[in-house]
Amino acid sequence: MGGYQTEYTGANYGLEPKYDEFIGTGYRTPASNISLTSDPRTANQLQVTSERFNTGVKGVEVQMLMPEVAESIPEQHLVELNRLKKLVGAEFTVHGPLIEPTGVANKKWDPTQREQAERQMWLGLQRAQKLDPDGNAVVTFHSSNGLPEAETKVVINEKTGEEKISNVIIIDERSGELGQLFPKEQYLTGKVSDPKEEIKSQNKAIWYKELQHVNFNVLQGENIIRSVLDLKENPIEELNGSEGREIFKEAFKLFSEGKKEQALRKLGPTAEKFKDFFSDRMSQLSHGDIYLRDAYEGFKNLYEKAYDAAKRNDKKEDLKKLDAFKEEISPKVKYLGEDPSKIDELAKTITKGVEMLKSISTPQSFRHLNEFAIEQASETFSNLAIRSFNEFKENAPVISIENPPAGTGLSRADDLRALVEATRKKFVEKAKEGGLSQSAAENQAEKLIGATWDVGHINMIRKYGYGEKALLKETATIAPFVKNIHLSDNFGMEHTELPMGMGNVPIKKEMEILDQYNKKVKKIIEAGTWYQHFKVPALAETLSAMGSPLYSMQLAPAWNQVYGRTNTGYFAGYGTNPDIHHSIYGAGFAGLPVELGGQIAGRSRLSGTPSE
Numbered sequence: 001m002g003g004y005q006t007e008y009t010g011a012n013y014g015l016e017p018k019y020d021e022f023i024g025t026g027y028r029t030p031a032s033n034i035s036l037t038s039d040p041r042t043a044n045q046l047q048v049t050s051e052r053f054n055t056g057v058k059g060v061e062v063q064m065l066m067p068e069v070a071e072s073i074p075e076q077h078l079v080e081l082n083r084l085k086k087l088v089g090a091e092f093t094v095h096g097p098l099i100e101p102t103g104v105a106n107k108k109w110d111p112t113q114r115e116q117a118e119r120q121m122w123l124g125l126q127r128a129q130k131l132d133p134d135g136n137a138v139v140t141f142h143s144s145n146g147l148p149e150a151e152t153k154v155v156i157n158e159k160t161g162e163e164k165i166s167n168v169i170i171i172d173e174r175s176g177e178l179g180q181l182f183p184k185e186q187y188l189t190g191k192v193s194d195p196k197e198e199i200k201s202q203n204k205a206i207w208y209k210e211l212q213h214v215n216f217n218v219l220q221g222e223n224i225i226r227s228v229l230d231l232k233e234n235p236i237e238e239l240n241g242s243e244g245r246e247i248f249k250e251a252f253k254l255f256s257e258g259k260k261e262q263a264l265r266k267l268g269p270t271a272e273k274f275k276d277f278f279s280d281r282m283s284q285l286s287h288g289d290i291y292l293r294d295a296y297e298g299f300k301n302l303y304e305k306a307y308d309a310a311k312r313n314d315k316k317e318d319l320k321k322l323d324a325f326k327e328e329i330s331p332k333v334k335y336l337g338e339d340p341s342k343i344d345e346l347a348k349t350i351t352k353g354v355e356m357l358k359s360i361s362t363p364q365s366f367r368h369l370n371e372f373a374i375e376q377a378s379e380t381f382s383n384l385a386i387r388s389f390n391e392f393k394e395n396a397p398v399i400s401i402e403n404p405p406a407g408t409g410l411s412r413a414d415d416l417r418a419l420v421e422a423t424r425k426k427f428v429e430k431a432k433e434g435g436l437s438q439s440a441a442e443n444q445a446e447k448l449i450g451a452t453w454d455v456g457h458i459n460m461i462r463k464y465g466y467g468e469k470a471l472l473k474e475t476a477t478i479a480p481f482v483k484n485i486h487l488s489d490n491f492g493m494e495h496t497e498l499p500m501g502m503g504n505v506p507i508k509k510e511m512e513i514l515d516q517y518n519k520k521v522k523k524i525i526e527a528g529t530w531y532q533h534f535k536v537p538a539l540a541e542t543l544s545a546m547g548s549p550l551y552s553m554q555l556a557p558a559w560n561q562v563y564g565r566t567n568t569g570y571f572a573g574y575g576t577n578p579d580i581h582h583s584i585y586g587a588g589f590a591g592l593p594v595e596l597g598g599q600i601a602g603r604s605r606l607s608g609t610p611s612e
Contacts, residue, residue, distance in 0.1 A: 025501045027508040028547040028558070034487075035059030035093065035524045036537050043072035046080055053084070055539050059091045061140075061524045062131060064124055067097040071123070078130040085131070092131045093484060093522055094139045094397070096124040100146045102376040102409075107148075109176035109376070118380045125388050128397050138398040138483050138522070140452040143377060143419055147409025148178070150369035151195075155465030163465075168195035169369040174305075178369065199366055206365045208358075214298040215354050221291030222347035228285045292347055296333075299350050302357055309363035318360040325356050373410055374419050381419075382426035385448050389427075390434065399423075400483040402452035405495045406460035413458070413477035416451055420481045424449050450483035453514070456526070459505045462492025468506050475510045479517050487542060488526045497528040499538035501545035 036052040038045050040063035052060045062081065064070035085092055099121055103114025121141060128139045152166045168181045181195040247266060254263035303322065310318035332346045381399055388396040401423070403416050410419060424445035431441035458474050489503030490496040500507050514521065523546075527538035543559035550557050 025507050025545050026547070027511050028549075029511070029523065031056075031543055031548040031559075032058045033520060033523050034539075034542060034546065034548065035061055035091075035522055036539060037061045037095070037524060037526055037528075038063050039531075040065040040095070041069065043069050043074075044077075045073055046077045046084070049081060050084065052537065053088050053090060055537060057090070057539065059093065059522055059524070061093040061095055062128075063095040064127070065095055065098050067099065067120055070097055070127070073127070075130070078127055081131055082133065091522070092137055093524060094124075094128040094131060094137055096121060096128065096139050096141045098142060098145045100144060101141065101380040102144065102147060102373045104147050104171075104178070104373065104376075107178045109171060109173075109178075109372075114376055114380060118383055121380065121384055122387065125384060125397050125399075129388075129392055129395070132397075133395060136395060136398050136447070138400050138452075140400045140402045140484060140486075141381070142404045143401050143411070143416055144373065144404055144409035147373060148369070149407055149409055149411065150373065153464060155470075158465060158467050161470065165195055168199070170199055170366040171369050171372050172366055173372070174365065179366070196368065199364075199368060200362075202366055203364045204362050207362045210298070210302055211354050211357055214295050214302065215351065217291045217295035217298065218347050218350050218354070221288045221293075221295060222351075224284055224288030224291065225347075228281050228288065292350075295350055296346070299353055303353070305363045306357055306360060310360065313361070315361055321356055321360055325353055329353060370410065370415055374415065374422050377410070377419055378422035378426055381423040381449065382430060385423065385427045385445075386430040386434070389431070389444060389448060396448055398448050398450065398483055400450050400452040402484075402486070403454055403457050403478075405457045407463075411457065412461075413474040417478055417481060420449060420451050451478055451481040452484040452486060453478055453482045454486035454488065454526070455505050455507060455510055456486065456488030456490050456497060456503075457495075459490055459492050459503070460495065462504070468509070471506060472509055472513065475513045479514050482514055482517065482521060485514065485521055485523045486526045487523050487546075488528075497526055497530065499525070499527050499530055499541035499545060502541075507545075 034057065036055065036057050036059075038052060038060055039048045042048060045062055049060050049062060064073070081092070097120060099117045101114070101117050101121065103109055103111055103117060105113050124141075125139055128137050131137055148169055150169045153163045154166055156162045156164050165183065167183075170179050170181055171177070172179065181198050183195055184198075251263040251266040254260075254266060303326075306318070307322050309315070310322060329346075329349050332349050381401060385396075385399050388399070401416065401420060403413070404411050406412070410416060424442075427445045427449060428438070428441040431444060432438065436444070453475070455475075458471060461470060461474070487500050487507075488497040489500050489505045489507075490498060491503050496503070525538055525542050527542070530536075530538040530541070540559070545560070548559050550559055550561075
């Protein structure tokens, strides 16, 4: 007996159609708005894309998810795919390689990693453009790939939407190391600390500690050098009067400048007697100099850190103070190692500089990972967008940034929206530097940079206690920026990819929100779990779930009304009926499909020989 692999769904009674029967979601969309994905596991995208077009779809998303596989696609195949697209009158979208755009890897940030990611993604854009050189192919990249979720939020009260943050991930920009903050109970106040406020508190504490360290070194160095230069506890009285004092001071100055032989000659016959005294004092002077040099280096690092923060956050008053102090300290830096008698002036200037740094906004040693990730990823995406625009002009691909599965970095709608907005802003500034006007740059930014909204990925916030209300709020937040929609269903716990209607994604309500901005946006079936287990694209199931009209005139019937009447309605590789049982033992109905054991083409059920 064959394996239990198929199921007969039955046909509707034509005069009494049942709307939304089986897996209907209640939402209606034309079949022309629905695309299939290719298979990302193979470089033979020409073959798998042709197979997808054979189903009758008008769009295919060419998936280049795995960089090593994507780079194995021959250039000639990309050109041929463009010809195929024109031949069948279809459209392509592209899923670019899964690469972390921020430069964070293995719990550490490295700017060279971000630059490498940008180069790999640029190759993906170049190759995507070959698929649609005369249009604007929409190319999807994930907002993150491997980045941890910066805030783990859990719902406390589903009715009110009250939530709590169980931990926050922070980054030390100077070292690139990631760390965590956890809410702590404050026994004095009886409250639970806010991790975001704790980041501010820690930054302030670190900043003042660093300033204090510089101040300590300045004071130590200044005191030592002043003591040496004052020549306290020296045996000057053994020289004759004021003239002898001047000779002693001149000798010490020569000694401090490294002119030891000249100093000894200046002292004359008393030279040998004061040799050890001078050596001891020079050793102390060197010690004080080391303190001051360390103070200066420390101050310089803090100055750079403060300037960078003020520039990044557009703190004009802070920048004004910092620039003024730079003018004051520049001529005094030369005293380091040149004239020990004037080095205390530098010490006083550094002390003044420490007071100035105390008066400006506290730079952040630790930053919230989301804030940092958006800053870095927007740099990557804006660089890609401006380079693409400069090279391909009006036919530049559209960069569409996708929300990854909930529970990973930049997966929530507010993070994705902030990333798109930051990318557009940076693109505008870079385009203006290239000669575009403000309005022209803004128009191009809106055209070329948007979001891909994966309804299955965001549905996974259910495992943190969120419900339908939160999902609709997430959708409304990102809706104005959406260029593409990825269709996959699940039950909110695992990253499964089922056809729509087979999980609990509230697709009808979500699409009603998204349709307010663009009804014609491409809806791409990403039912990888379905294909993995049942070996067929989830097209018929999705068309049924989405209530697509059977005919292009968009008249009745719809797919959910006729599902099960033809062989296209049978599930291959899924269900309760043995797939070859009837072909071996016979069947009572001549019209059964092959999936249910019906007549195998070219073979007689009685004799097993070809039928005439």
